[in-house]
Amino acid sequence: MCIFELINHSKTKLMRKTLYIIGLSTFVFSCTSQQNVKKNTYQPKTPVTQAKPTVKTTPPVAPKPKVVSDHGVDFFTTNIADPTKNDNTASYGSIVSAKPAGYKVVKTYFPAVAQNFRQRYLILHYTALADDKSITVLTQQAVSAHYLVNNTGDNEIYQLVDENKRAYHAGVSAWRNDKNLNDNSIGIEIVNTGYTTDSTGKRTFAPFSDEQVRKVAALVKDIVTRYQIQPTNVLAHADIAPTRKQDPGPMFPWKKLYDEYQVGMWYDEAAKQTYLEPAQADLAARYNDSSFIFLIQTSLQKFGYALDLSGKWDDATKKTIEAFQYHFRPQNYDGIMDAETWAILQALNQKYPAK
Numbered sequence: 001m002c003i004f005e006l007i008n009h010s011k012t013k014l015m016r017k018t019l020y021i022i023g024l025s026t027f028v029f030s031c032t033s034q035q036n037v038k039k040n041t042y043q044p045k046t047p048v049t050q051a052k053p054t055v056k057t058t059p060p061v062a063p064k065p066k067v068v069s070d071h072g073v074d075f076f077t078t079n080i081a082d083p084t085k086n087d088n089t090a091s092y093g094s095i096v097s098a099k100p101a102g103y104k105v106v107k108t109y110f111p112a113v114a115q116n117f118r119q120r121y122l123i124l125h126y127t128a129l130a131d132d133k134s135i136t137v138l139t140q141q142a143v144s145a146h147y148l149v150n151n152t153g154d155n156e157i158y159q160l161v162d163e164n165k166r167a168y169h170a171g172v173s174a175w176r177n178d179k180n181l182n183d184n185s186i187g188i189e190i191v192n193t194g195y196t197t198d199s200t201g202k203r204t205f206a207p208f209s210d211e212q213v214r215k216v217a218a219l220v221k222d223i224v225t226r227y228q229i230q231p232t233n234v235l236a237h238a239d240i241a242p243t244r245k246q247d248p249g250p251m252f253p254w255k256k257l258y259d260e261y262q263v264g265m266w267y268d269e270a271a272k273q274t275y276l277e278p279a280q281a282d283l284a285a286r287y288n289d290s291s292f293i294f295l296i297q298t299s300l301q302k303f304g305y306a307l308d309l310s311g312k313w314d315d316a317t318k319k320t321i322e323a324f325q326y327h328f329r330p331q332n333y334d335g336i337m338d339a340e341t342w343a344i345l346q347a348l349n350q351k352y353p354a355k
Contacts, residue, residue, distance in 0.1 A: 064111075076111060083228065092226060093164060119163065119227040121178075121185035122220060123170055125237045126247040128194035138189060145169045145187040149215045157215055163223075173240040174306035175233070176354060181240055186223055190216060190248060205249040213253055217261045224263055232304065232352050234264040242305060242323035243316050250330035267328065267347040275343035283339050293317070296337055299345050300324065302354055 065078040073094045097105050127134040131150050138144050138160055144167040148158040161167040169187030173180065190212060195203040208216075224234060236252070237245045258266035286292035290311035297309045297317055305320050322335035328344050 082113070090226075093162070096164075117227045118184055119186050119223075120229060121175070121181050121233045121235065121240075122223055122229050123173075123181065123185050123187050123235055123237055123240060124216070124220075124248050124252065125169060125187060125189045126192035126194055126249065126252075127189050128192070128247070130193070131191050134189065134191050143168050145189040147186075147188045147219060149188065149190045149212055149219065151191040151209055151212055153209075153211055155215075157219055170237070170240060172244075175235060175240050176304045179306075186227075188216065188219060190252075192248065195246065195249060203246070205246075205251045207251045208248075208253070213256065217257055217263065220257065220263050221261050231263070231265045235304075236323070236327055238323040238326055239304070240306075242307075242320040246323070246326065250326045250333050254327055254330075265348065265352055267344050268351060271347035271350055272340075272343050275346040276339060279342040279346070280339040283337070283342065288313075296342070296345075299349060303345065303349055303352070304354070 065076070068076070076090065076095055079090045095107075095110075097107075099105065125145065127138070127148075129137060131152055134148060134150075135158070138148055144161050146159065146161045146163055146167050146169075148160055150156065150158065163186060166182050167187050168182060169189070170181040170185060173182075175181065178184065190208065192208060192212075193206045195205040197203050220234065223229065234257075236254075237247045238249070254264055255266055257263045282292065293313060294309055294311040297307055297311070300317075300320055301307050301309065303324075305324070307316060307320050310317070318335040321337050321341065322333055324345065325333040325335070325341060328348065329341050332338075
């Protein structure tokens with residue numbers, strides 16, 4: 001081989017090597033690039049939907065009923081307050097407003113819902129007088145009542161005092177936590193001659209006519225419904241003043257009002273029977289024990305009667321037991337605590353606990 005051929009041969013080999021190296025480098029670069037492309041492939045982000053802020057919508061407030069004016073007198077007879085709270089905005093009669101000189105009282109925001117009735121009690125009495133004299137005394141003298149139920153056989157009931165005003169019917173009085181019940185009660189007088197006393201001092205009470213009872217029941221039902229008066233606050237004059245009053249006495253049918261008109265209080269017979277046997281044992285074993293008398297007095301006081309806790313069978317305790325018997329055990333009202341009276345008292349305290 002000549003030098004020229006040798007040189008050409010060497011050049012050819014060199015060129016082949018060079019091409020080989022270039023080709024190998026290209027291959028390596030190509031593979032590496034593909035791997036990087038795979039690694040860096042664009043992944044589109046899933047769009048995040050942001051929750052829209054919750055907008056609290058206030059329910060539309062119903063417009064208040066309007067105050068009604070009639071010949072310059074305002075009336076509002078709708079309750080827009082919560083009756084479960086014993087609140088009530090209704091006015092049974094015209095609205096009484098101030099008239100300040102130089103200023104105008106307006107009812108733009110009337111009424112406020114936080115209000116209720118002054119009338120929290122309903123007290124029943126008898127007049128111990130005939131019809132005509134009852135009217136004269138209750139309208140012309142220093143005593144009065146909101147209503148007078150006559151005994152003339154008609155369908156009339158006499159109103160003597162505005163329900164929004166105080167009548168002078170209760171006198172010195174108390175029940176549970178309240179005193180001077182003229183301030184927050186409605187009084188109903190029933191024409192009835194009261195009682196007579198025999199030579200032994202035993203009282204015999206006059207009955208009420210059926211027509212009177214129906215009148216009283218309808219009147220009481222209307223009043224307690226309108227003013228939301230609680231069963232524990234429908235009472236006898238004797239209940240709120242037991243040491244000085246007896247009316248309406250044992251002839252008034254409290255159980256009939258409870259059973260037929262759902263008015264007032266009465267005990268459950270099953271509860272009475274539950275207490276009866278233990279009551280008999282109590283009385284047989286502890287009748288004159290001062291701690292037992294104290295327990296009786298405490299139970300009467302807890303129920304509602306204003307009674308001092310003396311631990312003795314004193315005159316005030318006897319008269320309070322008598323008043324209790326007039327109302328809840330009228331078959332025998334001798335003022336002596338017997339087993340049935342004690343059982344009834346416990347049954348009533350269970351049913352109508354003091355709040």
